[in-house]
Each structure stands twice: as structure tokens, then as C-alpha cells.
Amino acid sequence: MRKFVLLFALAILWLLWSGVYSPLMIFLGLCSCLLTVWLVGRLETIDHESVPSHLGLGVITYWAWLLKEIVVSSIQVSRIILSPSMPISPGIVKVKSKSRGSVGWVLFGNSITLTPGTVTIDIDEKGELTVHGITQDTAEGVLTGDMNDRVANLQARGDR
Numbered sequence: 001m002r003k004f005v006l007l008f009a010l011a012i013l014w015l016l017w018s019g020v021y022s023p024l025m026i027f028l029g030l031c032s033c034l035l036t037v038w039l040v041g042r043l044e045t046i047d048h049e050s051v052p053s054h055l056g057l058g059v060i061t062y063w064a065w066l067l068k069e070i071v072v073s074s075i076q077v078s079r080i081i082l083s084p085s086m087p088i089s090p091g092i093v094k095v096k097s098k099s100r101g102s103v104g105w106v107l108f109g110n111s112i113t114l115t116p117g118t119v120t121i122d123i124d125e126k127g128e129l130t131v132h133g134i135t136q137d138t139a140e141g142v143l144t145g146d147m148n149d150r151v152a153n154l155q156a157r158g159d160r
Contacts, residue, residue: 002046007037058154065150069115077116077134091136095143097127098152105129108151112142 010033015021018029040046080087097105105127109120112131117138122130133139142148 003037003041006040006046007033010036058157062150062154066111066114069147073116073118073138076138080117080134087135089135091133091139092121093131093133093139093143095129095131095148097123097129098145098148099127099155101155104151104155107154108148111147111151115147118142 011030014029014033015026018025037046097108099105099108105123109123109129112118112120112129117134118141119132120129121132124130129142131139131142133141
């Protein structure tokens with residue numbers, strides 16, 4: 001099942017990114033996707049971490065929400081940077097992930113890093129993340145738990 005999910009995802013991404021839809025190019029793209037899935041299968045690296053198909057379609061709604069957060073944060077960071085006083089006051093906070101296991105921890109950490117103004121510095125073996133923010137308020141925004149809750153809910157939905 002994971003191989004089919006990976007093949008489908010690779011084929012869709014190839015079609016979106018190539019921009020060439022002639023029959024020959026589509027055939028060659030499909031061949032490259034099949035070869036990739038075969039090689040990855042031979043290396044035995046297709047598991048629940050590399051192809052998290054267990055998360056289901058909830059990933060799409062999470063991505064949409066994350067995209068909105070990225071846009072909002074981009075505007076906030078732009079205001080800070082373009083302000084003549086440049087009110088930068090870096091801060092570091094620690095936040096415990098509500099997710100279970102490395103997939104949830106990494107998804108949470110990467111989501112924080114993708115959001116402008118914050119960077120995940122470290123994730124320890126207990127799921128505690130160290131986060132740097134361009135301002136103390138930005139860093140403490142991670143502590144509100146909205147992103148943490150969404151990642152935990154996404155993972156819980158996938159575990160059912």
C-alpha cells in the first residue's frame with residue numbers, strides 16, 4: 001500500500017512540476033517514478049516514517065492551515081524588519097510536543113521552522129523542542145499550543 005501511495009505522490013508531483021504533458025514525457029516521468037519506487041523498495045526504506053500514509057487526508061487540511069500561518073507570519077516578520085526601529089528581541093523557549101513518536105515531533109519542528117520568525121533548534125529524545133524566535137513574543141507564540149494540538153490531532157487521526 002505504501003508503495004502505491006508513494007508512486008501516486010511522485011507521479012502527481014512530477015506532473016505538477018514538469019509542466020510538459022506530451023505522451024512521451026508523461027511515459028518517461030511514469031517510468032522514472034516507477035524506477036524510484038522500485039529502488040526505494042529494494043533499499044527497504046518505505047515505512048511509516050518515510051511515507052506517512054497513515055496520516056490520511058488530514059494532511060491536506062493541515063497543509064492549508066500551515067500555509068495560512070506562513071503567510072500571516074511572513075507579514076508580521078516583514079513589519080518587524082521594515083520598521084525603522086527594527087524591534088528585534090530574540091528569544092528561546094522550550095515546548096513539549098503533544099505528539100507521540102518521531103514523526104509527530106519532526107512534523108511539529110518542521111512546521112515551526114517553516115513559519116517565518118521561528119526556528120526549531122533542537123528536538124530531544126523526549127519530544128521537547130527548543131525554539132528560537134525573532135522576538136520573544138514570536139517565540140512564546142509557539143507555547144499557545146495551536147500548532148502543537150493540530151499536529152497531535154493529525155497524528156491521532158492517523159493512528160485510528
